[in-house]
Amino acid sequence: MSNLLDLLVAGLATGAIYALVAVGFTLLWQTSQTINFAQGEFVMLPAFLMLATMHAGAPFWLAIIIGILLSMILLGLGFKMLLVDPMLRHGVLPLAIATMALAIGIKEAVKQFFSAEASPFPSIVPTNEISVFGHDISLQSLGVFVVAILAVVGLTALLNRTSLGHQMQAAAQNPTVARIIGVPVERMILLTFLINAVLVALASLLITPIYLAKFSSGEVLGQAAFIAAIVGGFNQVRGAIAGGLLIGVLDNLSAAYVSTQYRAAVPLIVLIVVILFRPQGLMGRSEERTV
Amino acid sequence: MSANARYLRLATGLVAIAALMVIPMNFNRYGLFILSQWAVMTIAAMGLNLTLGYAGQVSLAQGAFVGVGAYASAILTTHGWPLPAALGVSILASFIVGWLLGYPALRVQHHYLAFVTLAFSTLAFLVFRNESWLTGGIYGISNIPRPHIFGFATNKPLPFYYLCLGSLGLVSLAVWWLIRSPWGRAFMALRENPLRAQSLGVDTRRYTLMAFAIGSALGGVAGGLYAPLTQYIDPVPFNLSLSLDLLMMVIVGGSGFFFGPFLGAMIAVLLPEWLRFTQGYYLMLYAIAVILLLIWSPTGILGILDRFLANRRTRVASALRAVTKSRLETVQ
Numbered sequence: 001m002s003n004l005l006d007l008l009v010a011g012l013a014t015g016a017i018y019a020l021v022a023v024g025f026t027l028l029w030q031t032s033q034t035i036n037f038a039q040g041e042f043v044m045l046p047a048f049l050m051l052a053t054m055h056a057g058a059p060f061w062l063a064i065i066i067g068i069l070l071s072m073i074l075l076g077l078g079f080k081m082l083l084v085d086p087m088l089r090h091g092v093l094p095l096a097i098a099t100m101a102l103a104i105g106i107k108e109a110v111k112q113f114f115s116a117e118a119s120p121f122p123s124i125v126p127t128n129e130i131s132v133f134g135h136d137i138s139l140q141s142l143g144v145f146v147v148a149i150l151a152v153v154g155l156t157a158l159l160n161r162t163s164l165g166h167q168m169q170a171a172a173q174n175p176t177v178a179r180i181i182g183v184p185v186e187r188m189i190l191l192t193f194l195i196n197a198v199l200v201a202l203a204s205l206l207i208t209p210i211y212l213a214k215f216s217s218g219e220v221l222g223q224a225a226f227i228a229a230i231v232g233g234f235n236q237v238r239g240a241i242a243g244g245l246l247i248g249v250l251d252n253l254s255a256a257y258v259s260t261q262y263r264a265a266v267p268l269i270v271l272i273v274v275i276l277f278r279p280q281g282l283m284g285r286s287e288e289r290t291v
Numbered sequence: 292m293s294a295n296a297r298y299l300r301l302a303t304g305l306v307a308i309a310a311l312m313v314i315p316m317n318f319n320r321y322g323l324f325i326l327s328q329w330a331v332m333t334i335a336a337m338g339l340n341l342t343l344g345y346a347g348q349v350s351l352a353q354g355a356f357v358g359v360g361a362y363a364s365a366i367l368t369t370h371g372w373p374l375p376a377a378l379g380v381s382i383l384a385s386f387i388v389g390w391l392l393g394y395p396a397l398r399v400q401h402h403y404l405a406f407v408t409l410a411f412s413t414l415a416f417l418v419f420r421n422e423s424w425l426t427g428g429i430y431g432i433s434n435i436p437r438p439h440i441f442g443f444a445t446n447k448p449l450p451f452y453y454l455c456l457g458s459l460g461l462v463s464l465a466v467w468w469l470i471r472s473p474w475g476r477a478f479m480a481l482r483e484n485p486l487r488a489q490s491l492g493v494d495t496r497r498y499t500l501m502a503f504a505i506g507s508a509l510g511g512v513a514g515g516l517y518a519p520l521t522q523y524i525d526p527v528p529f530n531l532s533l534s535l536d537l538l539m540m541v542i543v544g545g546s547g548f549f550f551g552p553f554l555g556a557m558i559a560v561l562l563p564e565w566l567r568f569t570q571g572y573y574l575m576l577y578a579i580a581v582i583l584l585l586i587w588s589p590t591g592i593l594g595i596l597d598r599f600l601a602n603r604r605t606r607v608a609s610a611l612r613a614v615t616k617s618r619l620e621t622v623q
Contacts, residue, residue: 035402037535083582090589092402093349097542098585100535105578112571223413223531230406261421268410275407279399 006137007252013141014210015248016148020203021225022232022240023152024196030172030235031192034084035096038103039200040222045106046071046204047121047213048114060122068201076197080190103218110215118217123209144206151202152241155195159237168192224251227271233281242283246270311456316449323448324520329560330455331516334462336540336552338509343538344547345470346502347482352392352408354533355415356385356507360514361524362419365432374438374519381515382508389507393500412534419526431525435518445519455516462512467549469505478502482547543581545593554592 021043028034036042050067054060083102087095125143129136159165170178171188179185203221211217224247232243247267254266274282315326339353360381367377396407419426426432437445438454445451469475477498480488489495518524536559544555562580566573588595 083586086586087589094542094585094589097539098582100539101578101581101585105575105582108572108575108578112575223409226406227410234402262417265414265417268414271410272407275399275403276395279403 007256008249009137009141011249011252012245013144015245016145017203017207018224018228018248019152019241019244020148020199022229022244023155023237024199025225025229026234026237026240027192027196031189032084032088033092035092037096037099038106039225040218041103041106042075042200043203043221044218046201047208048110051119051213064205068198071201072194072197075200076194080193107215116215118212118214121208121213124205148206156237227267230281231271231274233283236283239281239283315452320448323452325560325564327452327455327520329556330459331513331520332560333552333556334459335510335513336537336556337462337466338506339537340541340546340552341466342503342506343541344551345475345482346478346499348499348503349405350408351405351534351538352412353510353537354529355412356389356510357514357517357533358415358419358529359385359388360511361518362426364515365435365518365524368436368519369432378515381511385511386504386508389504390500393503397499397503412531416526416530419529429525431523433523435522437519458516462509539581543584543591545591548593551591551593
């Protein structure tokens with residue numbers, strides 16, 4: 001039983017991180033039809049930006065701030081202006097391919113300019129264990145879960161409760177009409193890219209202490225977030241949250257109860273089944289077919 | 292097209308084939324390996340071009356089909372089968388797997404199809420890695436023999452390169468014929484306007500499935516040649532990144548253009564080698580080059596050529612019109 005509880009807590013913690021990344025992923029898709037195959041690398045990079053800042057002598061808290069700012073500039077503003085804007089009008093596929101190339105570029109750049117080895121990364125939450133009803137529960141998992149969920153709840157509140165959030169949703173759902181009623185659509189789209197950059201930086205901050213900072217760690221993470229986004233519903237923020245938690249828990253449980261060899265297969269099979277029987281995702285709305 | 296242009300094209304083609312046969316004669320082992328790899332990857336990319344460029348179905352599983360073909364060929368040839376027979380099984384296996392995947396997957400389209408095939412690709416990798424009774428697991432299959440073709444041993448790099456080049460030639464002819472057949476036209480109709488194709492009596496479901504399975508089978512051909520080329524296979528080369536690479540080849544070369552995969556595979560296989568003098572930076576430069584190319588021309592390299600030719604044709608036509616017009620005016 002205690003084993004199951006541990007697995008659930010650990011699963012929810014990684015799931016919450018997947019949810020962060022998946023939410024960013026769906027935001028980019030909604031506002032600018034960008035399928036970002038480099039999303040995993042986007043999570044890997046900020047940890048290295050923070051490490052580099054710390055190597056330059058900055059304390060951890062300052063490194064976090066600088067890391068988030070740098071990631072907003074590079075992965076938010078830079079990504080939008082240099083890659084998405086020039087390519088968007090040419091359709092979904094060339095842009096998706098360009099993000100694949102970007103993923104290779106980021107990986108190689110980190111390997112070349114930083115290190116090909118895994119580096120340890122300090123944790124922002126305590127790493128010891130606490131006792132709850134006689135069970136030892138990892139405080140790190142709990143902390144990660146709480147921070148990630150707070151971020152997601154904050155973002156959802158921003159999107160659903162504020163005028164800014166409503167404008168962003170309008171810009172995503174129907175840019176033409178949004179423009180007519182005076183929503184600054186361009187600025188809203190830029191804002192989603194910045195939000196995505198903050199989300200991946202936060203995810204990076206939370207997950208890197210668990211899995212170490214390595215140039216190749218984005219591959220697995222990117223794919224998990226990708227699956228989470230689709231399973232939950234590609235066009236819904238709440239779908240991405242549910243999908244992330246579900247995939248995180250499934251991943252951990254199947255490693256223990258199915259087989260360690262095929263642990264990665266379980267989320268994939270769920271993905272295939274969901275797409276075949278409910279292509280809009282568990283919580284998504286269906287997209288109208290355009291003729 | 293005028294007769295002159297046709298001869299020019301034919302001559303360019305013949306020169307290219309002759310160059311591919313003659314120039315590598317004094318290449319070293321590694322150079323020949325890279326060129327053979329180019330031929331093999333071109334075959335796989337041609338299959339994907341058929342699925343994506345002509346029939347408009349985004350597949351992220353082509354690498355897995357190359358894997359299916361490679362394992363079929365490796366397992367059978369190490370058990371003493373001749374390569375042509377093993378290649379036949381490779382083609383059949385990947386065709387059937389493609390059909391079985393396509394049957395449920397083609398219920399969904401566009402990016403959903405991409406996601407299903409992506410999941411399949413990773414599942415196939417897990418099977419290659421975990422079913423060690425069949426695939427040798429992480430240790431892979433080694434000592435894959437190279438075949439004797441019509442009594443010629445292809446153990447040396449040069450004869451094996453010719454085998455790859457010959458196979459590429461055969462596959463090219465087959466694809467060339469296919470896209471000009473009624474089937475090929477049906478494929479293109481699917482890409483351009485599926486609803487309209489359906490209303491004209493094209494059985495869309497069957498043709499999409501066919502395009503997908505034939506594309507997969509070509510992946511199998513590539514895999515069947517890849518195994519004896521490297522003489523050792525393990526699951527790593529057939530993971531998702533191969534599928535992504537192949538997709539990149541098709542888009543970079545120019546999806547929907549017959550010669551797109553040739554150029555795309557050249558960029559993906561040869562460009563990193565040419566950039567090797569930059570040492571650790573070569574893959575970074577390669578990624579930047581691909582991004583810049585796609586920003587400049589999202590329809591790939593052949594898209595640039597296509598636009599250039601279209602422009603010239605318009606210019607020639609308007610020049611002709613101007614001349615005729617002025618002539619008509621002087622007559623009056």
